[in-house]
Amino acid sequence: MPIRKEILTRFTIIYWLVFLFAIGVIAKIIHLQFAEGTKWKERAMELSQKEFIIQANRGDILDAEGKTLCSSVPFYEIRMDMMAEGITDDVFIDNLDSLSLYLADFFKNKTKEQYKKEIKHARVRKERYFLIKKNVAFTDFKTIKNFPIFKMGKNRGGFIAIPTYKRVKPFNILASRTIGYVLENESGEKSGYLGIESAYDHELRGIKGLKLMKKIPGNQWMPIHDANEIEPKDGRDVITTIDVILQDVAETSLMKQLTESNADWGCVVLMEVSTGDIKAMANLQRDSLGRYGEYFNHAIGSSVDPGSIFKLPSLIVALEDGYVDLDSIIDTENGVKMYYNKPMRDSHKGGYGRISVQKVFEKSSNVGVSKIITRYYESQPQRFIDRLYSMRLNMPLGLEIPGEAKPVIVGPKNKFWSGLTLPWMSVGYSIQITPLQILAFYNAIANNGIMVKPRFVKAIQEHGKVIKTFDPEILHPSICSKQTVQKARKMLEGVVERGTATNLKNDHIKIAGKTGTAQIANDKEGYGNAGNRTYRASFCGYFPAENPKYTCIVMINNPRGKVFYGGSLSGPVFEEIAELVYAKSLDIHAPCTTKYYLAKSEMPDVKNGNKDYLKTACKKLKFKMVDDNENAEWVNIITEPSKIICQSTNTSRKNIVPSVIGMGLSDAVYLLEQKGLKVCVKGRGTIAEQYPEPGMEVNKNDTIKLSLI
Template sequence: MSQPRRAIQRIYVVYLLLFALAIAVVVRISVIQFAEREYWEQRAQNQSRQLKTIDAVRGNIYTRDGSLLATSIPRYEIRFDPNTSAITNEVFRNNVDSLSYQLSKLFPHKSAREWKQQLAEARANGERYHLIARRANYTELKRLRAFPIFRKGRYKGGLIYTQRNKRELPFQILAARTIGYHKENVRPVGLEGAYDAVLRGVSGRRLMQKIAGGVWMPVGDENEIEPEDGADIISTIDLNIQDVAENALMEQLQKHNADHGCVVLMEVQTGEVRAIANLTRNDDGSYWERYNYAVGESTEPGSTFKLASLIAAMEDGYVTPGDSVETGKGVFQFYDRKMYDSRKGGHGKITVQHAFEVSSNIGIAKIIQQHYGKNPQRFIDRLYKMNLHQPLQLEIFGEGKPRIKRADDPSWSGISLPWISHGYEVSHTPLQILAFYNAVANNGKLVKPLFAREIRRLGKSVKELKPVVLNPAICSQKTVAYARRMLEGVVENGTASNLRNAHYKIAGKTGTAQIYNAKYGYKYDSQVSYQASFVGYFPADKPRYSCIVVVNAPSNNVYYGNLVAGPIFKEIADKVYATSLDMHDELPVLALPKGKIRLPVGRHGHAKSLYAVYDFLGIPYTRRGDDALWLHIQTGAEKVLASGRRIREGEIPNVVGMDLRDALYIMENLGLDVTFSGAGFIKEQQPAGGTPLRDVQRVNLRLDA
């Protein structure tokens, strides 16, 4: 056989194979198209449809008095299905102009003409999920739902919206780090993290279908599982005190050009944290809440630790505040290290009480070295019994670990005991030091600091968070009394005498510690940085609140605790004392003869408010007639006569004799404009009471004392 013939045969074979393959493909397509059509359509639909998670609305965080600290603001992605079967050509043609006009008013970045063109193109292109707005608020959504076409709803009007929530802090910087945050794939911090399981709620599910462009579109409501919104947290924060604390700290940090600082105010008996501020200096010199130093920064506390040292010595019976200690001339050598007192020339021989008041390093160190030098572990054990080596078990993540090493620690040396005695070679967070001082104010009872007091769902209490006692008695009552006397002496006679107050007593301790750096030690570039602090409680005789202030690295050559941290403490304490009536002594009430009792001049007004005032002040009164919302008051010789004051429908009410607040409430609820002049109570109104309401739009009020 010739070569050409063989080549032709091979070509025929290839053609036959290709033809057979084509027949097979056609057959398979036919099978898929007709016999297996339903099966493959179902698979395609299943692959393009998925159950997607619907996030629940995260619960709110409130202050103790109900102000909003953190909330989730809903934002809506608005889509339009212009090709839903209910929107016929006639419906679209008759309504698109008015719809476009309304959209241009709500979203003016496009004109009515541009909106009309966009909607028409979306319909012509067969779009089923056309974007209208990506981040509309609820007010905008509410208006959209009333627009032409859209007002018919999702299926007949093609309006589709998906809710997404954004977390916001209405008061921004205030307690921001303690409130914390919750982000995907990042460990949550603050109250947001501590109560995440409560706040986040239960997610729902929604069937979604992928359409052109990879966009997921909701498919019907019948397959939707509604999410369960999160519960609310009522924090212990007092907004007014928090504001004072934040501003006082900010002012001192700026004044002393400090690196960072913190302040915490805590209720003595319960451990509720009423205010907590943490500020860090930014590169531009401004300050912001970036890290919770009060909770997380563990440093050598310095002189504020001297209280623990003396409590240990007094509890073991070695000293009392009246005993004497020789402090010498302000310099004393322990082994190969010299210890200094801040006062040049020293204090000589003084009492233990005075050594604490003037914060003598040498005095405290000599006491501890003398009585525990042969058995330093006994001193450490006494500190352990006061829980100073244990974390506070805070609900907020990130608590710094306290450190008090044992006497058998490899790093223990001959100078460890005297240096520990005045706050070095140990480390604590500001909150741990505060909790210890709070225990002294609380008659020895150590309580856990609390940041939340209640969990609520839909306004109803789910759980109340009670105080937690960590140690019922850190020492004996006798030692507590000694310690409190010494702390009062610091303010009355010692390093914090600049905090003395004529109205109430403060008890506390100043602290000035050199800052240790793991790389450079206590000096960097021949410079020493300091940490200034003050911790204490007030009023000293009946402790109600404890407070700590810590300022890190002030850099304007002023670094002592009484001058840098003390003023912050005093400003907060003054504000709290001034606004807390229950902290003031009651004035004596003088009994007067029955005929001499003076009753208040009658003022008309809101019944519930007036009755509450009379009950609180013990003013006798008689109710005349049935209960009414408003009262007419007459002052008799021995009691007040309260009569109901009716507001007749269709008439201008008579508000003469009321205060302005009540008068405005009544008039404005009737839809009337009100103008007023003067001060005091309503003396005259125009038009007069009883004038037909239909004839009046504005009421003029004249006030006089």
């Protein structure tokens, strides 16, 4: 009995424990359902559904003529919803074979049987987001969406196409660094990096959208077609100042010179004088494999010793202060001048003796320029520096494009100033300035003293309509007096006429500019010895000299060939660009003075052909035209001294060869191909013979042989 009682007691305890536990579970369920139900439903929704950002289609970057420099090209991820309402069992079974065959023939990455097996398994598993193919181009996407089942559409055929956009540059490396790049962060957001992509990212990127997606097996997210989805707004297009034709010439010419000289890097900038528009900017650098590419924007980011091209601002300072004039005589001695036991040498051995300031500049005499500056500014170096500062040479240009290096021109209070600083600064050493900054200075001389800011973008457009324009910006209204500007231009013209750049003198276009050959300092050996020196060759100038329209700078760093002078190495690149601009730009040609006389001969020969085109030409040229059949589309022509007579020709009869004799090739081909005939052509000019002959019967796809003379 005691044992039975003990068993009952234990059973009762267990019963009540289970009962109390059940009550607790029920209470918790009720609490969760009613007290915290909303909270946990929202939590479950957060884990199973999520808002994803839809990136807007980034705007295009266009050249000045509207050609695409950079664009967002769509690529698609193709998926299939196996449970779409239109894919019934009958539809699926009837179309599975053909869909598998289409996919296998199109992508050629799997066999028909492999596609069939995978799609069938996906159907059994009731997959709502089955992957077909990634990275599908837009043209391929248009084809695929017409495949069996897919052509039923998104809702009925389960065809899901998820677009992504990749940045593409149709002209490859042309202006690549100037255009910039687009980077994508961990969250998938894209933003501009470097160049125009970065400077105008706020215009290009558009406004992102949002879409709701739910989590499905396989840790994948599938879009939910929700009414609250926010569509993205496409970015705006940026119209640059770059001319892709001039950019191509600049890059090709620079590439050729760099390759021949085996140089480290080089850059070219072409700028429009009055507006500051950058028409071309090429930056090429050699990699470890000896290949050249746009890896760094040296034109705006490399602050270097400019060398002799800085002699222009040095002499402008002395001219502006009235210490010298172009005909002032300077003794260059034997081509060597000692400054604190350090020799300053001219490239011409033996020197030039006593010569004018004009010739000092034309021959690029280091001794001559340094003697002028030290004579008048050694006791007042701050005056020289202040003059340079007043011409804005110590300030960055404030470019929208990131990466501009700041110019460095130290003054006498700087701890690195010494007795050697002034003479070497006067010839382009002991200072740091970028190629574009020195070009802006030369451009100011070409622009009658007005310094304009280099402009890379001239307008913003949206859906083909310009909504914002950017006017030229003046950085300095007058860097020096008009008289000094004229003297500076005379010196620059003399360099090409009689100085170190006579190789650029030609009959087509007059060039003005300055050569520069700077030694490059080495961290360990300084400027090195005579057999171990490296150089930077430059030419900076403008054209046409008499009425400047464009300025240009060419800089080539560390050429390894026998030629390293600026006039011989950088000058030819400058000249090639100038020749193309001259040929391309009618506004820089001198007005034609040749007298033209109107011909008083008979009517010109006119080919048979389309009457509407002929009527337009006659109206434009004010020729009298007589038409015997207003409804005729094709006519034969008879020309008389005072009029052109149109005789209708019958081209409408089916399976009959029309006459195309006397027509031009384009009209003849159009007419014959309209009738379903193939054309074989021999010769050029006007149709003289045809076979089969006019009036003969033919069938569709027969070949007509045409002889032209």
